[in-house]
Amino acid sequence: MAITMCCWRCNADRPLLTDEEYQQVFRVSFMEQIRKYREETGMGLRQAQTDVGAAALATYERITGFKENNPFALYHHRLSLYGPPCDKCGKPLRTPAANFCAACSAPRRHANV
Secondary structure: OOEEEEEOOOOEEEEEEOHHHHHHHOOOOHHHHHHHHHHHHOOOHHHHHHHHHHHHHHHHHHHHOOOOOOHHHHHHOEHHHOOOEOOOOOOEOOOOOOOEOOOOOOEOOOOOO
16 A cells, blocks of 8 residues: 655645556556557547546556546655655655755754764
8 A cells, every 4th residue: 555645746645656556557657658559549649648647547546545636746656756754844855865854944864863
């Protein structure tokens, strides 16, 4: 089951996918899936985004139990993109390499310090 954390882009708690779960949602990149779908079906870009996005959203919902409505949001609902929780406010740091919390400005306390 996916871990729920605050997504700073959505500004809301969302289930974040592990890398293995993310691979189930996007076996290849979303853009590559759209390109291939358009070549195979002759569909326009908007319809291809809708059709391919619906499949990604259905897989995300099956894994997490959460109904997302924007397939592009799934790109950043990936646990490995975030850093550890802030020691002060508990929100995840925006990246694994972040030195301070963007939400509360608290400095990151490194494990080796």
